[in-house]
Amino acid sequence: MDYRIFTLNKKTCIIHYPAKPNGFGVLWIGYFDGDIGADDRPTVNKPRKSLMEELNVRGYTVFYTVLEKHHFANPQALEQVENLYEFVKRNEILNEKIHLIAEGIGALLAESFLADKGDYVRSAVFIDPAFSLKKLTEEVKDQPFLLKKLYSDLKKAYSLSSDEECEFFINNQHRHPVVIPVPFQIVHFVRPDRKREGTDREEKYQNLAEDRILALPSGGRHALSAVIFRLFKETEKQL
Structure with missing residues (x-):
């Protein structure tokens, strides 16, 4: 993959370029460690790299x-993602309406991004999304070490000073569907x-159509690609 690595607001950013551009961009919101390999190439886990390569192809x-790593969709993370979108819009020859892929806790950030810039997003794919900090807390409530770690990360992300503040923040964050x-x-x-509990029709999904929520086997990466490209093509009919 052809790529460009640059710094924006002291954060590493990477653009992967296709050999034959179709004019559409994909903003990926997930956890990237920013490591650069010995060959000066960005390191990406295998499933993600495979999908990125297919997108480029x-x-x-x-x-x-x-x-x-644990931004929990704080304002600094949202500002960085929005600044990256504006940078790419100004400097790359792409349709201004992008596709969005969000993984894990990136879904929380994507939800905020869509609230601000939904007019510039063509479609969105959420992979194993975590839309709720409360749900993340419930998953580790019986594991004291992990719960303590979650609270510690949340304190750093939002400048909270106590476990009580964390609990209040979690209970009042994103309560809407x-x-x-x-x-x-x-x-x-x-x-x-x-x-996985997230495959159930949980309360936060109550206003979403059933056919927009899929459960795939853990090895179903090829099925994921088919889902993504079908959605992309459906939404590209109107430029």
Whole structure:
């Protein structure tokens, strides 16, 4: 993959370029560690790299920024992602309406991004999304070490000073159902030995259509690609 690495607001950003551009960009919001390999190439985990390569082969320009690992969609992370979008819009020859892919806690950030810049997003795909800090807390409530770590990370992300402040913040954060103002798909990967709670029709999904929430087996990466490209093509009919 052809790529460009640069710094924006002291954060590493990377753009992966296709050999034959189709004019559409994909903003990827997930956890990227920002490591650069010995060959000066950005390091990306294998499943993600495979999907990025497929996006490039199909003509999509993929761009993302390195964020703090546990940003929990704080204002600094949102500002960085929005600044990256504006930078790419100014400097790359792309349709201003982009596609969005969000992983894990990146879904919280994507929801805020869509609230601000939904008019510039063509479609959104959420992979194993975490739309709720409360749900993350419930998953580790019986594991004291992990709960303590979550509170510690949340304190850093939002400058909170106590566990009580963390609990108050979690209980009052994003209490509304998920609102996605663009065509979208939510995909959860399910291990054979464990049904992921997020695949249920939980309260935060109550206003979303059933066919927009899919559960795939943990090895279903090819099925994920098909879901993504079908959605992309559907939303590219009107420029």
